[in-house]
Amino acid sequence: MRGTVLHGTGDVRLEDMPEPGVWRATDAVVRVVASCVCGSDLWGYRGIAPVEGPKRMGHEFVGVVEAVGSEVRTVRPGDFVIAPFAVSDGTCAHCRNGIHTSCERGGYWGGTARAGHDIDGGQAEYVVSPFADGTLVATPGFPDASAVPGLLTLSDVMGTGHHAAVSAKVGPGDKVVVVGDGAVGLCAVLAASRLGAERVVAMSRHADRQALATAFGATDIVATRGDEGVAEVRDLLGGGADAVLECVGTKESMDQALHAVRPGGRLGYVGVPAGGPEFPVRHLFGNNIAVAGGVAPVRAYFDDLLPAVLNGEIDPGRVFDAEYPLDRVADAYTDMDNRKVIKPLLRP
Amino acid sequence: MRGTVLHGTGDVRLEDMPEPGVWRATDAVVRVVASCVCGSDLWGYRGIAPVEGPKRMGHEFVGVVEAVGSEVRTVRPGDFVIAPFAVSDGTCAHCRNGIHTSCERGGYWGGTARAGHDIDGGQAEYVVSPFADGTLVATPGFPDASAVPGLLTLSDVMGTGHHAAVSAKVGPGDKVVVVGDGAVGLCAVLAASRLGAERVVAMSRHADRQALATAFGATDIVATRGDEGVAEVRDLLGGGADAVLECVGTKESMDQALHAVRPGGRLGYVGVPAGGPEFPVRHLFGNNIAVAGGVAPVRAYFDDLLPAVLNGEIDPGRVFDAEYPLDRVADAYTDMDNRKVIKPLLRP
Missing domain, CATH: 3.40.50.720 (NAD(P)-binding Rossmann-like Domain)
Incomplete structure (x- = not known):
């Protein structure tokens, strides 16, 4: 499968990567339906934040679950899921306080979990989600394609x-x-x-x-x-x-x-x-x-915001003013960096 | 009359001063019943905050109104009043928002009002209160002497x-x-x-x-x-x-x-x-x-705290663990500085 890697200032590439799999009993494999580029991705791309070695990119995505580990209870193969930009176990004291971004075992997509393992990036064809129960949120029913941009905004x-x-x-x-x-x-x-x-x-x-x-x-x-x-x-x-x-x-x-x-x-x-x-x-x-x-614990807001998006009360998906196929991810970065687009949506 | 002046590091004196008077139509003259020394008074006394010339001291006091200007409506001669540590006109946008410390015309006891005039210090025999309606709070009825320490804590x-x-x-x-x-x-x-x-x-x-x-x-x-x-x-x-x-x-x-x-x-x-x-x-x-x-808009809390003190729900006056006559104000500073006392109460 292919995923996005930032190598240095202005140097972002789509690359071949190992196929995904259920590595841990709490994992889910997600086939990405849509992801996007974040303003914070540009800190590294612009050289404002140092890039130390190749970094897997993308912390916002939605997709379809293809496989789950034996301990996963809340999402099943075939579910449409939204990934908050932080991985969280859903059970530690901070998650229970609604501060999932401070999860004792979690971390960020493209980074390293506090539990120790690396985490995939979301600007990719597939993502292995750790702590699938605590991290992913399944929509009630499978959404229309038109709902995808709005749902994707709930990632971040x-x-x-x-x-x-x-x-x-x-x-x-x-x-x-x-x-x-x-x-x-x-x-x-x-x-x-x-x-x-x-x-x-x-x-x-x-x-x-x-x-x-x-x-x-x-x-x-x-x-x-x-x-x-x-x-x-x-x-x-x-x-x-x-x-x-x-x-x-x-x-x-x-x-x-x-x-x-x-x-x-x-x-x-x-x-x-x-x-x-x-x-x-x-x-x-x-x-x-x-x-x-601070770093938004967006996982805590799904109860409020997911229904508001699904019932049309709000239409935040309008922030995506351009779509790119994933193999043009470098162009998406360039165009966002140049303020040619507000926020580019990526389709694998 | 006599009042307290800080001249420099460790140099605080009780000095003769001009007699008080109703200088402005919104003034009230208050005979001080009790005042005290604040931890923040020690910043200047210790030389941590620079002292630029002699400074009149004391921003916490209670007393009895002796005279009021022609425009004063809410306090009358004979009233027992509590002075919040900030002077406030009670009418500007910030006062209406409950942030009396940011009053557009007020200031602090011992300092200069934003309206332009100097303001007396409270470690004194008398104080002229500017903006008496917006600043002073009269107690319902004249309190027992035993209530004075508790009421004084509402100053600050x-x-x-x-x-x-x-x-x-x-x-x-x-x-x-x-x-x-x-x-x-x-x-x-x-x-x-x-x-x-x-x-x-x-x-x-x-x-x-x-x-x-x-x-x-x-x-x-x-x-x-x-x-x-x-x-x-x-x-x-x-x-x-x-x-x-x-x-x-x-x-x-x-x-x-x-x-x-x-x-x-x-x-x-x-x-x-x-x-x-x-x-x-x-x-x-x-x-x-x-x-x-931040700097506490204590004036905004009187509706809640004054009844709680008067009805005995709370007894914050216990923080005063020593009393000094005003002419021993220098000893009060020394003893507080040395942590010999928690908070000294001063009686003119």
């Missing part, structure tokens, strides 16, 4: 945008600012709107993303950035936002986000810190700004 | 300990750790216990403070600190606390607090950052640790 971007909004305690009547117009930022707009925010300000300079933000419920668009953007937001909201959702992870975006929060307001952040700053404790202390978020 | 330490607990969302069943065994930390123990925490671990090395923590509801005492203390707490709570309340403000105490939080847990912090670190964003991100707190 929709759950992550939702995590930003939940962490910032977005609720009815809130004035919310979203920093970042990538797929996660756009999903954060959708999540904030769904949770009842009265105003949702999307900060974006790109017409296509502005349009999707508006379709997802943004009430205002601010195209300026940095100090200028902060000033515009503060004017618009009469002094700052109740909640700001940071969905980028750079020093600049975090500064912008923090200064858009009103005293007593909340920052929800999900952008992977990419050499970003530490939080400025005196600014937070003096202004009583709460900070919450 | 009880409200601040409560803010730590509220910021960390302490609720029924939670396992809570309190870092800091000063008056604020002890009040945080009391607040966490009152809010329903199942376990409250007080980190303290001093027998007198351990005893008071236990009286305030601590279920466990941990006398070790740093990495050793964190390890002990994690053992005790099976992996870390749901909520940690940081009530010191040093780099060491913040590190200790952050590492005692379980993944997905909350840090509530109220210790004034004294050259402390920035928050380590990658640790917070990777573990989904929420951080909230």
Whole structure:
């Protein structure tokens, strides 16, 4: 079978790999139906995060179960499953607390499980899922092909945008600012709107993303950035936002986000810190700004979000604005890196 | 009249000052019945925070109103009043949001109001309160002398300990750790216990403070600190606390607090950052640790805490373990600095 490997800056390749198999009693073999490229994949691709040797890529995918180990109980061959971007055993204290990303035995696709073994990447034809019961979520019934993009967003971007909004305690009547117009930022707009925010300000300079933000419920668009953007937001909201959702992870975006929060307001952040700053404790202390978020435990949000996608309440699949066959995965990276596309969907 | 002035490291004096008066239509003149020394007063006294010229001291006091300006509506001469440690106009957007510490025109006792004028210190015989309606809280009826210490804690330490607990969302069943065994930390123990925490671990090395923590509801005492203390707490709570309340403000105490939080847990912090670190964003991100707190808007907590003190539900006045006449204010600083007393009460 074939899978995607990042070898270094700008060097991503589809390669032949060993065939999948049930290696452990808790494994499931999944035939990938769709996967995609994440903004965080670009940190390595761009050389911002160091790449130490070849790395299997892809942490978002949906597919069909082909085989399961003897201890697997909740998914069966033929099931359509969604893979959260983190592998989790579902049984440890952290999983029981709903923080599956801190699972004592889990890890990330393309990485190494805390239990010790390597984990496959999702930009591939097949994936062996460890801890299948704790990790994979089967849909009720086999979904229509049209539902695939929306379901795929539950692997990461929709759950992550939702995590930003939940962490910032977005609720009815809130004035919310979203920093970042990538797929996660756009999903954060959708999540904030769904949770009842009265105003949702999307900060974006790109017409296509502005349009999707508006379709997802943004009430205002601010195209300026940095100090200028902060000033515009503060004017618009009469002094700052109740909640700001940071969905980028750079020093600049975090500064912008923090200064858009009103005293007593909340920052929800999900952008992977990419050499970003530490939080400025005196600014937070003096202004009583709460900070919450982190690597999103999207597995915990399926009970809420899966029905919302299946019944059409939300349509986060619209973040995929281009499809590529898997053998053009390198082009998908290039086009996303160049901001030619918001988020590329890959079909094996 | 006489008031307390800090001139430099270790140099605090009671001095003659101009008599008080109603300078502005929103002022009230308060005859101080009791005030006290705060742990944060010691930052300047110890030379940790620079002292730039003589500074009037004291931000916690209770007293009796002697005169009011023509626009004052909610307090009258003869009223017994409690002064929150921040002056607030009660009308600006931040006050309406309950973040009185960010009041657009207010400030701190002994400092300068954002409206422009200097503000008296509370370790004095009299205080002129600006924005009397927005700042001072009158008790229902004139309290017994025995109630004075408890009411005085609402100026700062009880409200601040409560803010730590509220910021960390302490609720029924939670396992809570309190870092800091000063008056604020002890009040945080009391607040966490009152809010329903199942376990409250007080980190303290001093027998007198351990005893008071236990009286305030601590279920466990941990006398070790740093990495050793964190390890002990994690053992005790099976992996870390749901909520940690940081009530010191040093780099060491913040590190200790952050590492005692379980993944997905909350840090509530109220210790004034004294050259402390920035928050380590990658640790917070990777573990989904929420951080909230800051300079406590204690004015917002009177509706909840004043009845609790008056009806005897809580007795935070026990943090005052020594009384000094105001002319011995220098001794009060010395004894608090030497940890001979937890918190000294001053009587003019």
